Amino acid sequence: MTQEGSIMTEGCRDSWLCRTDRLGNDELCALMAKVDRHGPQALQQLLAKVKPLLKAFYEGQVQAGRARREEVEGLIQEAFMVLQQRRADYDPSVPFRAWLIAIARDTLLYHWHNQGNDASVAAPLNAVLRAV
Template identity: 35%
Template sequence: MKEVEPDEWGSLMAAAQAGNGGAYRRLLAELRGWLTRYYASRLPPAHVDDAVQEALIAIHEKRHSYDPARPFRPWLAAIARYKWVDRLRAMSRQKTEELPDDTAVGDHESAVTSAALLGQLMTTLKPAQAEAIRLVKLEGYSVEEASARTGQSGSLIKVNIHRGLARLAALIQRQSDGE
Protein backbone atom coordinates (compact mmCIF):
# COMPACT_ATOMS: atom_id res chain seq x y z
CA MET A 1 0.00 0.00 0.00
CA LYS A 2 1.37 3.39 -0.93
CA GLU A 3 2.06 5.96 1.76
CA VAL A 4 -0.57 8.68 1.66
CA GLU A 5 0.10 12.39 1.60
CA PRO A 6 -0.18 13.95 5.08
CA ASP A 7 -3.40 15.79 4.29
CA GLU A 8 -5.04 13.05 2.18
CA TRP A 9 -6.50 11.31 5.24
CA GLY A 10 -7.82 14.66 6.41
CA SER A 11 -9.50 15.13 3.03
CA LEU A 12 -10.99 11.66 3.23
CA MET A 13 -12.30 12.34 6.75
CA ALA A 14 -13.79 15.65 5.63
CA ALA A 15 -15.50 13.88 2.72
CA ALA A 16 -16.74 11.20 5.12
CA GLN A 17 -18.15 13.86 7.44
CA ALA A 18 -20.01 15.23 4.42
CA GLY A 19 -21.59 11.80 3.86
CA ASN A 20 -19.23 10.16 1.36
CA GLY A 21 -19.34 6.48 2.37
CA GLY A 22 -16.70 5.43 -0.16
CA ALA A 23 -14.21 7.94 1.22
CA TYR A 24 -14.95 6.71 4.75
CA ARG A 25 -14.42 3.04 3.81
CA ARG A 26 -11.15 3.90 2.06
CA LEU A 27 -10.01 5.96 5.06
CA LEU A 28 -10.77 3.17 7.54
CA ALA A 29 -9.01 0.58 5.35
CA GLU A 30 -5.88 2.75 5.15
CA LEU A 31 -6.02 3.57 8.86
CA ARG A 32 -6.24 -0.15 9.68
CA GLY A 33 -2.82 -0.69 8.09
CA TRP A 34 -1.29 2.32 9.84
CA LEU A 35 -2.78 1.30 13.22
CA THR A 36 -1.57 -2.28 12.81
CA ARG A 37 1.98 -1.06 12.28
CA TYR A 38 1.65 1.42 15.15
CA TYR A 39 0.49 -1.20 17.66
CA ALA A 40 2.74 -3.98 16.35
CA SER A 41 5.74 -1.97 17.48
CA ARG A 42 4.23 -1.24 20.91
CA LEU A 43 2.21 -4.30 21.99
CA PRO A 44 2.57 -8.07 22.16
CA PRO A 45 1.26 -9.69 18.95
CA ALA A 46 -1.77 -11.19 20.70
CA HIS A 47 -3.06 -7.70 21.55
CA VAL A 48 -2.52 -5.92 18.23
CA ASP A 49 -5.80 -6.86 16.50
CA ASP A 50 -7.89 -5.91 19.54
CA ALA A 51 -6.11 -2.57 19.86
CA VAL A 52 -6.64 -1.84 16.16
CA GLN A 53 -10.35 -2.63 16.48
CA GLU A 54 -10.72 -0.46 19.56
CA ALA A 55 -8.95 2.43 17.84
CA LEU A 56 -11.13 2.11 14.72
CA ILE A 57 -14.24 2.15 16.89
CA ALA A 58 -12.96 5.23 18.72
CA ILE A 59 -12.23 6.95 15.40
CA HIS A 60 -15.73 6.14 14.25
CA GLU A 61 -17.28 7.41 17.48
CA LYS A 62 -15.17 10.60 17.49
CA ARG A 63 -15.27 11.34 13.75
CA HIS A 64 -17.55 14.33 14.38
CA SER A 65 -14.84 15.93 16.52
CA TYR A 66 -12.28 16.13 13.70
CA ASP A 67 -11.84 19.68 12.43
CA PRO A 68 -10.98 19.60 8.69
CA ALA A 69 -9.10 22.90 9.09
CA ARG A 70 -6.55 21.15 11.31
CA PRO A 71 -4.05 18.38 10.46
CA PHE A 72 -5.47 14.86 10.61
CA ARG A 73 -2.42 12.90 11.79
CA PRO A 74 -2.13 14.53 15.24
CA TRP A 75 -5.84 13.83 15.80
CA LEU A 76 -5.33 10.21 14.73
CA ALA A 77 -2.14 9.83 16.79
CA ALA A 78 -3.91 11.10 19.91
CA ILE A 79 -6.66 8.49 19.56
CA ALA A 80 -4.13 5.74 18.84
CA ARG A 81 -2.03 6.77 21.84
CA TYR A 82 -5.04 6.82 24.20
CA LYS A 83 -6.11 3.37 23.04
CA TRP A 84 -2.55 2.11 23.44
CA VAL A 85 -2.45 3.37 27.04
CA ASP A 86 -5.88 1.80 27.68
CA ARG A 87 -4.57 -1.53 26.36
CA LEU A 88 -1.45 -1.31 28.55
CA ARG A 89 -3.62 -0.66 31.60
CA ALA A 90 -5.84 -3.62 30.75
CA MET A 91 -2.78 -5.84 30.29
CA SER A 92 -1.40 -4.79 33.68
CA ARG A 93 -4.64 -5.86 35.36
CA GLN A 94 -4.49 -9.32 33.84
CA LYS A 95 -2.98 -11.82 36.21
CA THR A 96 -0.31 -13.92 34.60
CA GLU A 97 1.69 -16.53 36.36
CA GLU A 98 4.76 -18.17 34.98
CA LEU A 99 4.72 -21.92 35.35
CA PRO A 100 7.77 -23.50 36.92
CA ASP A 101 9.93 -25.64 34.68
CA ASP A 102 9.38 -28.71 36.86
CA THR A 103 5.58 -28.70 36.50
CA ALA A 104 4.41 -32.28 36.16
CA VAL A 105 2.49 -33.20 33.06
CA GLY A 106 -0.14 -35.89 33.49
CA ASP A 107 0.32 -39.27 31.90
CA HIS A 108 -2.26 -39.85 29.18
CA GLU A 109 -1.47 -43.54 28.70
CA SER A 110 -4.63 -44.81 30.39
CA ALA A 111 -6.86 -42.44 28.40
CA VAL A 112 -5.22 -43.46 25.13
CA THR A 113 -5.46 -47.14 26.02
CA SER A 114 -9.12 -46.76 27.03
CA ALA A 115 -9.95 -44.96 23.80
CA ALA A 116 -8.24 -47.66 21.74
CA LEU A 117 -10.06 -50.44 23.60
CA LEU A 118 -13.40 -48.66 23.23
CA GLY A 119 -12.75 -48.27 19.52
CA GLN A 120 -12.10 -52.01 19.23
CA LEU A 121 -15.22 -52.86 21.22
CA MET A 122 -17.38 -50.54 19.10
CA THR A 123 -16.38 -52.46 15.95
CA THR A 124 -18.10 -55.55 17.39
CA LEU A 125 -21.47 -53.76 17.40
CA LYS A 126 -23.95 -53.41 14.57
CA PRO A 127 -23.22 -50.12 12.74
CA ALA A 128 -26.54 -48.54 13.82
CA GLN A 129 -25.83 -49.39 17.47
CA ALA A 130 -22.27 -48.06 17.31
CA GLU A 131 -23.43 -44.83 15.63
CA ALA A 132 -26.21 -44.26 18.19
CA ILE A 133 -23.81 -44.82 21.12
CA ARG A 134 -21.12 -42.64 19.56
CA LEU A 135 -23.49 -39.74 18.94
CA VAL A 136 -25.47 -39.78 22.19
CA LYS A 137 -23.10 -41.23 24.79
CA LEU A 138 -19.70 -40.13 23.48
CA GLU A 139 -20.35 -36.91 21.57
CA GLY A 140 -23.24 -35.64 23.72
CA TYR A 141 -25.96 -35.28 21.10
CA SER A 142 -29.55 -35.51 22.27
CA VAL A 143 -31.67 -38.45 21.12
CA GLU A 144 -33.55 -36.09 18.80
CA GLU A 145 -30.32 -34.73 17.29
CA ALA A 146 -28.95 -38.24 16.80
CA SER A 147 -32.25 -39.23 15.19
CA ALA A 148 -32.01 -36.32 12.75
CA ARG A 149 -28.39 -37.16 11.89
CA THR A 150 -28.91 -40.89 11.35
CA GLY A 151 -32.45 -41.04 10.02
CA GLN A 152 -33.39 -43.49 12.79
CA SER A 153 -36.46 -42.71 14.88
CA GLY A 154 -35.92 -41.49 18.44
CA SER A 155 -37.21 -44.76 19.88
CA LEU A 156 -34.89 -46.75 17.59
CA ILE A 157 -31.94 -44.64 18.77
CA LYS A 158 -32.82 -45.53 22.37
CA VAL A 159 -33.21 -49.22 21.53
CA ASN A 160 -29.88 -49.27 19.66
CA ILE A 161 -28.14 -47.59 22.59
CA HIS A 162 -29.66 -50.03 25.09
CA ARG A 163 -28.86 -53.13 23.03
CA GLY A 164 -25.40 -51.87 22.08
CA LEU A 165 -24.45 -51.10 25.70
CA ALA A 166 -25.79 -54.47 26.81
CA ARG A 167 -23.67 -56.19 24.16
CA LEU A 168 -20.57 -54.21 25.21
CA ALA A 169 -21.16 -55.11 28.86
CA ALA A 170 -21.48 -58.78 27.95
CA LEU A 171 -18.26 -58.67 25.90
CA ILE A 172 -16.37 -57.02 28.75
CA GLN A 173 -17.78 -59.52 31.24
CA ARG A 174 -16.67 -62.46 29.05
CA GLN A 175 -13.18 -60.98 28.68
CA SER A 176 -12.79 -60.43 32.43
CA ASP A 177 -14.09 -63.96 33.17
CA GLY A 178 -11.51 -65.37 30.76
CA GLU A 179 -8.59 -63.68 32.52
Protein backbone atom coordinates in the same frame (compact mmCIF):
# COMPACT_ATOMS: atom_id res chain seq x y z
CA MET B 1 27.13 3.67 4.96
CA THR B 2 27.84 1.06 7.60
CA GLN B 3 26.47 -2.43 7.32
CA GLU B 4 24.29 -1.72 10.34
CA GLY B 5 22.90 1.45 8.69
CA SER B 6 22.22 -0.53 5.54
CA ILE B 7 20.29 -3.15 7.47
CA MET B 8 18.22 -0.47 9.18
CA THR B 9 17.42 1.16 5.85
CA GLU B 10 16.46 -2.16 4.28
CA GLY B 11 14.17 -2.97 7.20
CA CYS B 12 12.53 0.40 6.84
CA ARG B 13 11.82 -0.03 3.14
CA ASP B 14 8.93 -2.37 3.79
CA SER B 15 7.52 -0.43 6.73
CA TRP B 16 4.34 1.50 6.06
CA LEU B 17 5.73 4.47 8.00
CA CYS B 18 8.66 4.75 5.56
CA ARG B 19 6.71 4.42 2.32
CA THR B 20 6.49 7.43 0.07
CA ASP B 21 3.19 6.35 -1.49
CA ARG B 22 1.17 6.76 1.70
CA LEU B 23 -1.52 9.43 1.81
CA GLY B 24 -0.61 12.84 3.19
CA ASN B 25 -2.56 14.78 5.79
CA ASP B 26 -4.55 16.66 3.14
CA GLU B 27 -5.71 13.44 1.51
CA LEU B 28 -6.58 11.86 4.86
CA CYS B 29 -8.54 14.99 5.86
CA ALA B 30 -10.41 14.81 2.56
CA LEU B 31 -11.30 11.18 3.30
CA MET B 32 -12.64 12.22 6.72
CA ALA B 33 -14.84 14.85 5.06
CA LYS B 34 -15.97 12.29 2.48
CA VAL B 35 -17.18 9.98 5.26
CA ASP B 36 -19.66 12.65 6.38
CA ARG B 37 -21.04 12.96 2.85
CA HIS B 38 -20.91 9.36 1.62
CA GLY B 39 -21.37 7.20 4.70
CA PRO B 40 -20.34 3.56 5.14
CA GLN B 41 -18.51 3.11 1.83
CA ALA B 42 -16.28 6.11 2.54
CA LEU B 43 -15.80 4.87 6.10
CA GLN B 44 -14.48 1.56 4.75
CA GLN B 45 -12.14 3.46 2.44
CA LEU B 46 -10.85 5.48 5.40
CA LEU B 47 -10.30 2.29 7.40
CA ALA B 48 -8.33 0.80 4.52
CA LYS B 49 -6.06 3.86 4.48
CA VAL B 50 -5.51 4.23 8.24
CA LYS B 51 -5.22 0.54 9.13
CA PRO B 52 -1.58 0.28 7.95
CA LEU B 53 -0.70 3.37 10.02
CA LEU B 54 -2.36 1.93 13.12
CA LYS B 55 -0.75 -1.46 12.50
CA ALA B 56 2.71 0.12 12.24
CA PHE B 57 2.14 2.03 15.48
CA TYR B 58 0.97 -1.04 17.41
CA GLU B 59 3.70 -3.26 15.98
CA GLY B 60 6.18 -0.70 17.28
CA GLN B 61 4.55 -1.04 20.69
CA VAL B 62 4.92 -4.84 20.43
CA GLN B 63 8.62 -4.43 19.67
CA ALA B 64 8.97 -2.10 22.66
CA GLY B 65 7.24 -4.65 24.90
CA ARG B 66 4.17 -2.46 25.51
CA ALA B 67 1.70 -4.75 23.73
CA ARG B 68 1.47 -8.37 22.65
CA ARG B 69 1.38 -9.38 19.00
CA GLU B 70 -1.95 -11.18 19.46
CA GLU B 71 -3.51 -7.90 20.66
CA VAL B 72 -2.65 -5.84 17.57
CA GLU B 73 -5.77 -6.56 15.48
CA GLY B 74 -8.06 -5.92 18.44
CA LEU B 75 -6.27 -2.66 19.22
CA ILE B 76 -6.63 -1.56 15.58
CA GLN B 77 -10.37 -2.28 15.71
CA GLU B 78 -10.74 -0.43 19.02
CA ALA B 79 -8.81 2.57 17.70
CA PHE B 80 -10.95 2.70 14.58
CA MET B 81 -14.13 2.62 16.70
CA VAL B 82 -12.77 5.55 18.72
CA LEU B 83 -11.90 7.35 15.48
CA GLN B 84 -15.53 6.94 14.39
CA GLN B 85 -16.79 8.25 17.73
CA ARG B 86 -14.45 11.27 17.68
CA ARG B 87 -14.77 11.97 13.97
CA ALA B 88 -17.00 15.02 14.50
CA ASP B 89 -14.39 16.47 16.88
CA TYR B 90 -11.57 16.33 14.34
CA ASP B 91 -10.03 19.73 13.60
CA PRO B 92 -8.62 19.79 10.03
CA SER B 93 -5.97 22.29 11.16
CA VAL B 94 -4.42 19.48 13.26
CA PRO B 95 -2.25 17.01 11.30
CA PHE B 96 -4.36 13.90 10.77
CA ARG B 97 -1.56 11.48 11.63
CA ALA B 98 -0.91 13.21 14.96
CA TRP B 99 -4.63 12.99 15.76
CA LEU B 100 -4.71 9.31 14.73
CA ILE B 101 -1.64 8.42 16.80
CA ALA B 102 -3.16 10.20 19.82
CA ILE B 103 -6.22 7.96 19.39
CA ALA B 104 -3.98 4.88 19.04
CA ARG B 105 -2.04 5.88 22.16
CA ASP B 106 -5.21 6.51 24.18
CA THR B 107 -6.62 3.17 23.02
CA LEU B 108 -3.46 1.37 24.11
CA LEU B 109 -3.50 3.08 27.51
CA TYR B 110 -7.19 2.23 28.00
CA HIS B 111 -6.49 -1.38 26.98
CA TRP B 112 -3.47 -1.48 29.30
CA HIS B 113 -5.55 -0.16 32.20
CA ASN B 114 -8.41 -2.62 31.55
CA GLN B 115 -5.97 -5.53 31.56
CA GLY B 116 -5.31 -4.73 35.21
CA ASN B 117 -1.74 -3.67 34.62
CA ASP B 118 0.07 -1.88 37.40
CA ALA B 119 -0.44 1.91 37.39
CA SER B 120 3.27 2.35 38.13
CA VAL B 121 3.94 0.86 34.69
CA ALA B 122 1.14 2.76 32.93
CA ALA B 123 2.44 6.19 33.99
CA PRO B 124 5.86 5.77 32.30
CA LEU B 125 4.11 4.16 29.33
CA ASN B 126 1.90 7.22 29.01
CA ALA B 127 4.95 9.52 29.14
CA VAL B 128 6.76 7.52 26.45
CA LEU B 129 3.72 7.35 24.18
CA ARG B 130 3.00 11.07 24.54
CA ALA B 131 6.49 11.69 23.15
CA VAL B 132 5.65 9.67 20.00
